[in-house]
Amino acid sequence: MSSPSEPAEPARAPTGVIHDLGYRPYAGPRLGERAVAWSFFLTGLRNTFGLGRSGRSKVLPMGLFGVMLLPALILVGVLVQAKDLLGLDAQIVPYSTYPLTTQLLISVFVAAQAPVLISRDLRFRTITLYLARPMRRTVYVLVRLASLAAGTFVLIASPLLLMYAGGLLADLPVGRETTRFFGAVVGAALLAVLLAGLAALVSALTVRRGMAVAAVIVVLLVSYTVVASIQGISVATGNETVGEVAGIFSPYTLVNGVQHYLFDSPRATPAPPSSDAMGLLYVAAVVVMAGGSVVALIARYRRVSP
């Protein structure tokens, strides 16, 4: 590109100028790792529900979210309308039991969305782009896990919130409902962390999306079926302890047991922890499982070469 031609008189200084409209490097302030991690967390959380991605990826999570709310809506409706008629003085389905009843939906959600957050980056090697940024490898792993757990928590806790609001509308005692709701929310958080950890670990190991989804659902489904069978049989034959120990091996029964022990929530399994020792064992199991999946996930990502 040539500069504009200069005038013929040598005495006159050139007045042409070229404006540099080309590439400009960024010279502004750069936020640190914390801001990067936070925005990454938010993006991950949005992606869990399909926001910020294509329309097709919204269908399953939003659909599951709606179907999760539906029974709660119906329960609230019945509670509010027919409270006096049926003589109800508490939630029809206790807060802590609701996740156990809808566990299939929760399992499908976490099984379908964990590969979206975890397997995709590994399979298509976009993880190398993430690792080339200021965010460290462990931070990446923890943030991904946090996004998945937060999304699952939203899924589990939203119907509980709906039930709580409905309970207040139906003039149930505020203090009692609030404590129950609070306990259920804590349980929802624990459940979300356990499920997210498990699903993320499986997705990081399997990498292929279809297989990851299948593997997570199989693990969650089979574990619950086995535990439920053992608990049923153990109670019927009088060996409750066996059933209580078995309850550790499925996240749903484990968290329900913890809620029963810590917050005295109504039990939803045949064999919840009945002694302090068992209750503490349950709590310890939650910590171990959550921590273990995080450690395993970090170890798995350490093997990924940038």
Next chain:
Amino acid sequence: MSVVSRPVRGPVSRTVVRLGARSLFGRWRGVLLFVLPLVLVGLAVLVRALVGEDQDSAEAVVYNLGLAVVVPLVALLATSGLLASEIDDGSIAYLLAKPVSRYTIVSSKLVVALGSVLAFGAVPMGMAGLVLLPGSPSFALGFFLASLLGGAAYCAVFSWLSVLTRHAVVIGLIYLLIWEGLLGGLLDGIRWLSITRWSSEVVDWVASTELVDDLPLTYALIALVGVFVLGVRGTARRLQGFNLTGDE
């Protein structure tokens, strides 16, 4: 360099069987196939230790976990490893670009899948039955047969699904969870169209149990065989005109 090229006859190609067996067990997927029957037999041992010989508990374990969950999952895992994964990464092109009948390819892969169903489905089911009710071998035999027949039907259905869609595994799971699982437990009418119910009828016939009511044995047997044949045919026909590239 002239080579004589013989047409590959016969319903089963040893090469495809060999490749299929290697692909399934040479990789980590084979490990998962071991885990499911292990859990089943483990549970059977545990229940036997807790309860002793009890017909109801035995049925609960071997039917609810075994016939309804483990057998279809083994079929799904085996079939998806043999067909769906090869279609997904395109390596099935090397099998299809050969003068081999598509029926031969499908039946050879199904031989491996049925072998897996036998080894990781039917035999562990028989073992679980013997562990729980050693006094009635017909119980174990009934579940062994039912697992074999039901597993074969499942393999045929899942292989047809694998050549129809890229999301075969997820759709197969949804079918298992919702149709066979959820709805099958709720609605009785499903038994006419449910592979699990048909194979339960086979158990009822051999072991005189009462897993499913009002389902004629002839219907169940014909349905199982029919689904198998239709599944094989559908898969082979679909492979005959198979779009590998282009429809991305």
Next chain:
Amino acid sequence: MTEIRIDHVSRWYRNVVAVNDVSMTIGPGVTGLLGPNGAGKSTLIALMSGFLAPSTGTVTLDGEPLWRNEKVYRRIGLVPEREALFDYLTGRQFVVAMAELHGLADAGAAAQRALAVIEMTDAQDRSISTYSKGMRQRVKMASALVHDPEVLLLDEPFNGMDPRQRIHLMELLRTMGAEGRTVLFSSHILEEVEQVARQIEVVVSGRHAASGDFGAIRRLMTDRPNRFVLRTDGDRLLASVLLGDASVRGVRLRSEGGIEVEASDFGRFSLVLPRLAREHGVRLLEVTPTDESLESVFAYLVSS
């Protein structure tokens, strides 16, 4: 005479037309299928290898349709580009399996021969998952050659090959072509096509843009003036004289010496140039056509 005939073939998917009314005949010898990325080369090769059905038109090998016809694979060897290999086998096991599937009487020997041709005998007992990209390409070649096919279809075969392997493969393709086989390979790299293929088919945006030897194609493009670079000992004089002739469209003096000439009538120009040079006492040191190359032909075709 093994001929693939593509007759008024179109292939569309939803509202994307991948191949748009293409007709071509691929005969014995090496043919290069040339086109930019996304032009429809892979689609055409899939059509020719029986892995895709045309939406309209027919694709036939010596009159036999290729779709839904597994017998035809006895005569075709296919080297796909992106289909993954069986990672859990060794190179030798893979080629032997392919030979067995072709029904060869002595699969092991045929596999050994094929592996020797593509120079993979050293690495044949290693698992394919340890192979580099070039080695995988060569194993695919071996699997396509093992049954001695009359037709070879290769989709971007030079992808990922280092220069030595590339030369070897070019030599191999030339040999195959010389033996009378019908070899078709696709590429978007002009040098490869230039050096190997006698016949080229150019595909642009799903349309068949040109076919034939690239020099012949260039000469057919009469609406584009031919360009030359002349080095002389009297640049400015010759330039002004050339402008006087009707066959010359434009002349430019190069800052580093020499003249760039655009001639609209190549034939007349080639007669006029020496005459004018002699008449005005200018010595021609060098006359170079600058767009008689596949690259410029391709650029003209793509930009149209």
